[in-house]
Amino acid sequence: MHWADKVAEELLRRGDKHRIATGITPSGHIHLGNLREMLTADAVRRALEDRGGKVKIIYIADTFDPLRKRYPFLPAEYDKYVGMPLSRIPCPCGEHKNYAEHFLEPFLESLKILGIDVEVKRADRMYKEGEYEKAIKIALREKEKIKKILEEVTGKKCDESWSPFMPICENCGRINSTKVTGFNEKHVHYVCECGHEGEVSYREGKLGWRIDWPARWGILNITCEPMGKDHAAAGGSYDTGKRLAREVFEIEPPYPVVYEWIHLKGVGAMKSSKGVVVPVREMVEVLPPEIVRYIIIRSKPERHIDFDPATLLDLIDEFEEAYTRKDRSVELSLVEKVNYCKVPFRHLVVVGQIANWNFNRVIEILRRTEYDVDVEDVKRRMSYAKKWLEKFAPERMKFEVRDIKEINVDFSKKELEFLRKFAEEVKNDMKADDLHNLVYVVASRVGIKPAKAFNAIYKAVLGKNYGPRAGYFMESLGTDWIKKRFIKVVELRS
RNA sequence: GGGCUCGUAGCUCAGCCAGGCAGAGCAGCGGCCUUUUAAGCCGCUGGUCGCGGGUUCAAAUCCCGUCGAGCCCGCCA
Numbered sequence: 001m002h003w004a005d006k007v008a009e010e011l012l013r014r015g016d017k018h019r020i021a022t023g024i025t026p027s028g029h030i031h032l033g034n035l036r037e038m039l040t041a042d043a044v045r046r047a048l049e050d051r052g053g054k055v056k057i058i059y060i061a062d063t064f065d066p067l068r069k070r071y072p073f074l075p076a077e078y079d080k081y082v083g084m085p086l087s088r089i090p091c092p093c094g095e096h097k098n099y100a101e102h103f104l105e106p107f108l109e110s111l112k113i114l115g116i117d118v119e120v121k122r123a124d125r126m127y128k129e130g131e132y133e134k135a136i137k138i139a140l141r142e143k144e145k146i147k148k149i150l151e152e153v154t155g156k157k158c159d160e161s162w163s164p165f166m167p168i169c170e171n172c173g174r175i176n177s178t179k180v181t182g183f184n185e186k187h188v189h190y191v192c193e194c195g196h197e198g199e200v201s202y203r204e205g206k207l208g209w210r211i212d213w214p215a216r217w218g219i220l221n222i223t224c225e226p227m228g229k230d231h232a233a234a235g236g237s238y239d240t241g242k243r244l245a246r247e248v249f250e251i252e253p254p255y256p257v258v259y260e261w262i263h264l265k266g267v268g269a270m271k272s273s274k275g276v277v278v279p280v281r282e283m284v285e286v287l288p289p290e291i292v293r294y295i296i297i298r299s300k301p302e303r304h305i306d307f308d309p310a311t312l313l314d315l316i317d318e319f320e321e322a323y324t325r326k327d328r329s330v331e332l333s334l335v336e337k338v339n340y341c342k343v344p345f346r347h348l349v350v351v352g353q354i355a356n357w358n359f360n361r362v363i364e365i366l367r368r369t370e371y372d373v374d375v376e377d378v379k380r381r382m383s384y385a386k387k388w389l390e391k392f393a394p395e396r397m398k399f400e401v402r403d404i405k406e407i408n409v410d411f412s413k414k415e416l417e418f419l420r421k422f423a424e425e426v427k428n429d430m431k432a433d434d435l436h437n438l439v440y441v442v443a444s445r446v447g448i449k450p451a452k453a454f455n456a457i458y459k460a461v462l463g464k465n466y467g468p469r470a471g472y473f474m475e476s477l478g479t480d481w482i483k484k485r486f487i488k489v490v491e492l493r494s
Numbered sequence: 495g496g497g498c499u500c501g502u503a504g505c506u507c508a509g510c511c512a513g514g515c516a517g518a519g520c521a522g523c524g525g526c527c528u529u530u531u532a533a534g535c536c537g538c539u540g541g542u543c544g545c546g547g548g549u550u551c552a553a554a555u556c557c558c559g560u561c562g563a564g565c566c567c568g569c570c571a
Binding site: 001006022023024025027031033034035036037065066068154155156209226227228229230231232233234235236237239258259260261262299302303304306310311313314317318321344346347349350393394396397432433437440441444449450451454455458465466467468469470471472 | 519
């Protein structure tokens with residue numbers, strides 16, 4: 001059984017209405033690793049819906065988190081924003097409302113493309129609009145109890161001035177430098193490292209992460225939450241959250257789905273703080289959404305994924321094969337009612353190049369070479385094939401059918417003879433195999449090594465020594481075209 | 495020190511929850527009219543299921559132990 005179905009069945013034992021929380025922080029480029037949280041949630045959502053459950057995914061964007069440090073991708077002037085909430089830091093490119101939105105907006109666009117329907121909650125607004133107020137009051141009142149739980153579970157001492165609530169300093173704007181000195185029904189008093197002393201309302205500050213998390217479970221009625229393995233470690237924030245939920249906020253903690261990290265092949269774990277990322281927004285430009293989803297959904301959450309752009313084509317092959325047997329991972333990955341016809345993505349990459357990405361020509365070639373085409377599907381995937389080629393493909397795979405005038409390479413006598421003979425022998429109804437075989441036949445008749453014969457073909461068409469597998473390449477180009485081209489090349493050189 | 499995950503064919507992994515003849519893809523080898531390239535077809539090779547014990551008519555699967563690898567344990571997916 002698929003992992004998402006197992007989780008769904010477990011959840012259904014608890015009830016048939018669920019609210020799944022996700023919580024990626026927009027502190028840097030949101031990447032494939034982060035996406036695992038959303039796709040884990042989405043796969044579970046679908047599995048639940050397939051069984052008649054009611055589900056909603058809530059995405060709490062931690063826009064209120066302080067900037068931890070100046071990340072390598074930020075200019076030096078951002079030093080002064082360290083410690084301030086992401087929602088109050090200027091946008092790096094100047095086009096978004098603030099720092100958090102700069103990273104959040106492209107990510108939300110990606111979620112749309114990927115068919116992940118979420119209710120977005122921005123943490124800064126939740127605090128500002130008072131959604132946390134009750135929880136903050138409970139936390140301040142129960143400070144000693146919370147402290148005790150944290151110390152018991154983590155085995156570490158909280159220091160004397162520890163507080164569950166972190167006010168924003170009115171003077172320096174930082175959220176991680178204040179110490180709470182007292183509170184009443186309306187205000188929280190604090191002193192800040194910057195020397196300022198003052199008071200803020202319950203809406204001008206946030207709970208520390210370990211308290212914030214269980215608090216939001218209660219506020220949003222969360223029943224299930226995927227989390228990175230860091231949270232799930234013994235003494236980690238899920239352990240403390242679980243107890244705080246029950247003993248302080250008096251709610252049941254959500255059902256956890258722990259997932260592993262995604263590594264970039266040969267590079268290591270993706271870390272937005274280190275700039276090791278493939279931003280999700282870029283991936284969804286280049287790959288069909290169902291493929292992006294499949295990369296993650298096909299693996300159990302607890303397994304590492306080593307993402308290797310070099311093997312993407314193999315993965316797409318696998319997807320296409322799995323599609324035909326209605327594999328569950330594929331089912332959970334498809335976004336809309338796309339109808340995959342039997343034209344491999346791999347093939348589109350070649351045919352697209354032959355046709356110079358002219359859609360009508362692509363269709364014409366596919367039809368002539370006896371593919372069953374679904375026009376809409378080909379159109380959609382062809383555009384991805386083009387982008388994939390530009391972004392991920394190795395140079396060897398790229399080629400361009402040249403105009404005859406652009407063929408400036410030299411041909412040996414034998415090569416020309418081969419081309420001439422080949423043109424004579426080509427019959428219009430020849431298929432890929434026939435053409436491939438004909439190369440050997442003519443080569444041996446002319447007394448030229450097959451490898452040289454292939455070179456001649458590629459040179460005559462592409463102006464270089466190599467190209468796609470010759471038989472089907474020539475079939476795609478059309479026997480008639482090939483014949484004319486070869487004759488022309490020979491003419492021009494004799 | 496604590497925790498999680500992984501260990502099955504050369505490589506990537508499925509199968510384990512719910513015990514019943516050890517699987518797939520890739521790679522390799524052979525063939526498809528003697529040969530190229532990241533798309534083909536047919537066939538073949540290839541595994542003490544990390545190791546040791548236990549339960550069982552029967553264990554890759556369940557239990558106990560052990561070794562190895564990776565990661566996590568202020569914040570982080």
